[in-house]
Amino acid sequence: MAKKIVKKKKLRVFRLLLLLIVCGGLFFGVYFYLKLPVTNLIVSDNSYLSDDYILELSGLKDYPSFWLTSMRKSEKKLEKSSYIREAKIKRGFYHVLTIEVVENRALFSKENDSGKIVFEDGQTVTVGNDFMFRIPRLLNYVPDDKYDGFIKGMKNIDDNILAKISDIEYVANELDKERFLLYMDDGNMVYLTLTKFNMINYYNDVLEQLEDRKGILYLDNGNHFQIKE
Numbered sequence: 001m002a003k004k005i006v007k008k009k010k011l012r013v014f015r016l017l018l019l020l021i022v023c024g025g026l027f028f029g030v031y032f033y034l035k036l037p038v039t040n041l042i043v044s045d046n047s048y049l050s051d052d053y054i055l056e057l058s059g060l061k062d063y064p065s066f067w068l069t070s071m072r073k074s075e076k077k078l079e080k081s082s083y084i085r086e087a088k089i090k091r092g093f094y095h096v097l098t099i100e101v102v103e104n105r106a107l108f109s110k111e112n113d114s115g116k117i118v119f120e121d122g123q124t125v126t127v128g129n130d131f132m133f134r135i136p137r138l139l140n141y142v143p144d145d146k147y148d149g150f151i152k153g154m155k156n157i158d159d160n161i162l163a164k165i166s167d168i169e170y171v172a173n174e175l176d177k178e179r180f181l182l183y184m185d186d187g188n189m190v191y192l193t194l195t196k197f198n199m200i201n202y203y204n205d206v207l208e209q210l211e212d213r214k215g216i217l218y219l220d221n222g223n224h225f226q227i228k229e
Helices: 013-034 051-058 071-079 144-155 194-210
Strands: 040-044 084-092 096-103 106-110 116-119 124-126 165-170 179-184 189-193 215-218 224-227
Touching (some): 051 084, 106 144, 144 194, 179 194
Parallel strands (some): 189 215
Antiparallel strands (some): 106 116, 116 124, 179 189
């Protein structure tokens, strides 16, 4: 009876070891790449909020992983602030993150509520000394049925004009329950109604025609100027 020859299979140990090394190298290479930190943080579109405030609030101040950090989570942290209406974080080349914010615009402060400022979304926020706003002061109470219209009118005022208004007073009379008096920094006074609030944006044009005279500008009815004696 002839002998059956059985060939022994040699374990290809070298190839197996090489495969393990390659796979391990790829794994750790990808792992360390994903763990690479942000190299630069850019904050844009902010005016009264500091870069440090935004970076601290977003949780990105310590330059975390560029790829493993959730951008949406950081955006939600920013949007929880009363001072931020919208936030968008974008990844860029060379591991750079750009943080774009839409600030909540301050409209006026309340005389009867010290330290409280009303923003364009209607929020009333107690603001500390960290923030400085050039906004007018509301001197008295505005009825609830007129308040939303008042905020809407204030939102339509340009920033450069808003900064020139020192005080605002609700001065309804028998003919008009939506009448307001604006005290300007230059000493002039302006009467407005809610339907004509945007007319104050032409204030600089009107000043050129007044030839440095001071008085009362009636934009609520008739659009005329009364010179002070």
